[in-house]
Amino acid sequence: MSTFGSDGSLPEDKVLQAPCLTPIAQLMSDRMVDIYIGDERKKFRLHRDLLCERSEFFKASFEGHFKEAETQELALPEDSVESFELLVGWLYGAPLMKITSEDDWSAYLNLIILAKKLCLKHLQNETMDHVLNFYRTCLPEVSADNIRSMYGNTSAGDPLRRLTISCAAWIAVSNKTTVFDRDVLDLLEGGGEIAVDFTSWLAKLYTYPVDPRIYLNCFYHEHISTPSCIEWYE
Numbered sequence: 001m002s003t004f005g006s007d008g009s010l011p012e013d014k015v016l017q018a019p020c021l022t023p024i025a026q027l028m029s030d031r032m033v034d035i036y037i038g039d040e041r042k043k044f045r046l047h048r049d050l051l052c053e054r055s056e057f058f059k060a061s062f063e064g065h066f067k068e069a070e071t072q073e074l075a076l077p078e079d080s081v082e083s084f085e086l087l088v089g090w091l092y093g094a095p096l097m098k099i100t101s102e103d104d105w106s107a108y109l110n111l112i113i114l115a116k117k118l119c120l121k122h123l124q125n126e127t128m129d130h131v132l133n134f135y136r137t138c139l140p141e142v143s144a145d146n147i148r149s150m151y152g153n154t155s156a157g158d159p160l161r162r163l164t165i166s167c168a169a170w171i172a173v174s175n176k177t178t179v180f181d182r183d184v185l186d187l188l189e190g191g192g193e194i195a196v197d198f199t200s201w202l203a204k205l206y207t208y209p210v211d212p213r214i215y216l217n218c219f220y221h222e223h224i225s226t227p228s229c230i231e232w233y234e
C-alpha cells in the first residue's frame with residue numbers, strides 16, 4: 001500500500017508557512033533593472049523595488065557598493081533561462097505549478113540552487129516540496145551526472161544533496177542491485193564527499209530499508225533564517 005497521497009504529499013506533513021511580504025502592488029515603482037541570464041544573455045527588465053525587497057542578494061547588488069548599483073544591470077551567466085523564468089513568475093505572484101515532466105524536474109532542481117543563491121529561502125523550500133511530490137509519484141532515475149551536478153552547485157549538508165544521494169542509494173537498494181553500473185562505480189571510485197555520502201546512505205538503507213521519500217518535507221528544507229515547519233525531537 002502506498003504511503004503517499006495521490007499528489008505525492010504526506011497526509012501528516014505540515015504546510016510550509018509563507019512569510020509576510022510587502023504586497024506586490026506597493027513595489028511597482030518605475031525604477032527598473034536589467035538582468036542578463038545564461039550564456040545567451042537573455043534580458044529581463046524587472047522592478048527594482050520588488051527584487052530588492054524580496055532578496056538580500058538583489059538588494060546588495062542594486063543598492064550596495066558594487067558596479068551593478070551604478071549600472072542597474074546584473075549578469076548571471078551560470079544560471080538557466082528556464083529556472084530564472086520560474087523565479088520571475090514567482091516574484092510577480094504566479095504560484096509554482098506541479099512538476100509533470102523530467103524537463104520541469106531539471107528546471108526546478110536548478111531553481112532550488114538559484115533561490116538559495118538569491119537568499120530566497122521560502123522559494124527554495126517551496127520548490128523542494130514540489131520536487132519531493134514529484135519524487136513520491138514518479139521517482140526519476142538519479143543519474144551519476146545529476147549527482148555530480150547537485151554536488152557541484154551545493155555545499156556539505158545541503159538538503160538538495162541529502163535528497164539526491166539518498167534517492168540514488170534507495171534506487172540501488174530497492175532494485176536489489178548487487179552489481180553497480182559503470183557510472184555509479186565511477187562515482188564511488190572518485191572518492192570525496194559523493195562517495196562518502198553515497199556509501200553512508202547505502203549502509204543505512206541496507207540496515208534499515210526505509211524509503212527516504214517518506215520523511216517529512218521539512219527534513220529536506222533549510223531553515224537557517226526561518227522557523228522550522230515542525231519541532232524536531234532528538
Ligand SMILES: [Zn+2]
Pocket residue numbers: 016125217218219221222223228229230
Ligand atoms: Zn520546513
